[in-house]
Amino acid sequence: MTEPAEQPVRRWPLIPTLLVLAAVAVMIALGVWQLQRKSEKEALIALYQRNMAMSSLVTYPELPPVPDAMLYRKSSVVCLEPVRWDPRSGTDRKGRSGIRMIADCRTGAEGPGVLVDVGIGDDFKTPQWSGGTVLGTIVPGPEQPTVMARAMGKAVPARAMLVADRPVAGLRASGVPSADDTPNNHFAYAVQWFLFAAAALVIYILAVRRRLRP
Incomplete structure (x- = not known):
């Protein structure tokens, strides 16, 4: 009577796991950066609102870039x-x-x-x-300037x-x-990056568990 062949031991793939974790870490970092940008944009909008409330005249800036304290x-x-x-x-x-x-x-x-x-x-x-x-x-x-031009310096x-x-x-x-027209959608961007990171991690775990299943 022949003995049943032993099933090969399946392990988590090391290289793909490291790549996925690195991608997830980048997405989380981008989400944190967007939250930081949200705070900076809120402070900038508050500055613009104070500028709009001022009635005194300022000297028009001769050369760009224009300081934020002079806008509005x-x-x-x-x-x-x-x-x-x-x-x-x-x-x-x-x-x-x-x-x-x-x-x-x-x-x-x-x-x-x-x-x-x-x-x-x-x-x-x-x-x-x-x-x-x-x-x-x-x-x-x-x-x-476009977002791409700013990112590339x-x-x-x-x-x-x-x-x-x-x-x-x-x-x-x-x-x-108006200062209120200044876009401030960084919180939504942050949530998107966090959701992308969570989705990528869950999908990868499910895929690997299915592969390791006997």
Whole structure:
């Protein structure tokens, strides 16, 4: 009578386990980082809200990057001449959609100039405006660096923009971005990374247990 053959001893795979644990550790680290970013963003929004409550004027920043302490503050600039127009979609202060007319203004013989949102219209027609003194609110400019550019360290400092309190003739006053518009979804990102880590760990354990089952 022949004896039954012994079943081979199955062990947990070492290399795949180490790789999965390393991936889980990275996901958890990303979740913790997002929680830290959440606290930083909350502090930044609080700063912006304090800036919006200030009525005193600040000197418009000549060069980017614009300090956070100057965003959403009141300022004024002298546009010697609009050298380029950049029409973009937007809304006025009553929520009506239209085309924001953003002028890239010359402020001196040299320098980067200043971006001024002089108002919003119903079409792409360039306003008949040759420049002048503009009083308004400093906000982030329309061209901000992407997340990928920031992560790779190739982000170009973004220019700010002055949204005019009084629109030029023929236009409506553009809506002024608020500090409350600053995105702060880092908590949701953190939860996603933690869920990814838990799911990866559970799926791997179930897969290995199924493989080790006689």
